[in-house]
Amino acid sequence: MSEASELDPFGSKGVTALTPIDSAPARWRKVDRVYDELISAIRDLRLPPGSPVSESDLAQRLGVSRTPIREAITRLAAQGLLHVVPQIGTSVALIKLPEVEEAAFIRCSLEVSAFRRACARPRDVAELRRILERQRAAVEAHDPERFFATDEELHREIFRLSGYPNVWNVVLGSKVQLDRVRRLYTAHAVRSPMLFDEHTRIVDLLEAGDVENGVELVATHTNRVNLLAPGLKAEHPAFFAED
Amino acid sequence: MSEASELDPFGSKGVTALTPIDSAPARWRKVDRVYDELISAIRDLRLPPGSPVSESDLAQRLGVSRTPIREAITRLAAQGLLHVVPQIGTSVALIKLPEVEEAAFIRCSLEVSAFRRACARPRDVAELRRILERQRAAVEAHDPERFFATDEELHREIFRLSGYPNVWNVVLGSKVQLDRVRRLYTAHAVRSPMLFDEHTRIVDLLEAGDVENGVELVATHTNRVNLLAPGLKAEHPAFFAED
């Protein structure tokens, strides 16, 4: 995949790196490509919270008309990631601590339930072990990108083992808020070994069917963002809303 | 509005404290009205599963252009309620038993967690009692509409007491699938007394802080749809997908 290579030739406003979508393969509908590009940019903070986005600007930058842009914005606004004010403008939603807490609550609740459910079913943790092995490599290589990628794979696989694979999509919807916070945590690399160890223990407990210790660990694991968020708000006040 | 800080990126240097109320709520955007109308029609089965919907037809019927229709369809398609096939047509998504199960799982998980959370906080069940009283009246009047309305109020209030009121919106997103199934259940009126009794017990257990019995009851209460769905699929096969 072509990483965001070129800087903005028009001048450094708020929007910097958005990969044009015309290079993408195939006949996917443009609105889907625009949506993927935008939500990815929002999650990676390439579109920082509070930065203004303009339909015409995005249309020019992504090389499409305003129509697909508008439909993607409609979806993102319904998801709470964009704030659209008619006749004034659209901006990336600021991070709100209550929303982060609620997103963490949703994720924690669903992941704990999925773990409990997976423990009550026949399960094959071989795929989880393979993901863990790749994650170990990512940790040893100090590669946060690959670590996050394997992290998502691992949690998605747990939902698959629970028998409700699509619930992961709901988690994804709430997780964008958490990912934006996590992006602010520059020292996440040093935490990776600890998170990796927790993942390993979670897989062990799942394989053993140890519900009690498992749900406890999954809960603390998925709730850790709440400990970081307030400090990050003090560190990056411009990205957060004053509740 | 307290959201005024989100407008700052557009350059309003002055104090935005005195924003008159007339501009904001006066004219809803057409896309919102179309979305509400469509999702309501889908939930009430006025747009039955599998029925085709045409952008031009809806535009004529609702008296707007295709643009707001398309944006509403985009949101509903992202929610899994509409099936859009490019160059062929759009139809109301069929009911899929696995999706119903997953929606029930999501709702059950979140409601159980909210109940548990509400039990661990200071709580005032007065509003719940008031809702129960209105629900009792609806049951005695054999008014399913009012029963469903109070049902939603009650569950939303529990989320409010949990401290995570917006989580209810996530539940709402999944609940449309369950509501469509419930609409097929013509004999829901006779079940209302039982459901009302369960609601009363849930409120009692919440007031008493009885977590163990409470989560058990909430779980069975929110999972009841799964018992009905297979039979309803046999009764209305045209509305369901052959998995």
Next chain:
DNA sequence: GCCGACATGCTTGCATGCAAGTATGGCTTG
């Protein structure tokens, strides 16, 4: 110098026209 009014440029909301593709009914042909 200060303040107010106007014009201009921006924003999003909406309507419409065109393009590309598919299903279908009727016609032609064997």
Next chain:
DNA sequence: CAAGCCATACTTGCATGCAAGCATGTCGGC
């Protein structure tokens, strides 16, 4: 009569033009 072909009417995807509204820069008056 049956089977294949083609025109037509439909669908959605996308681009574009216009309308309404707000913020701001500029100019004129005091």
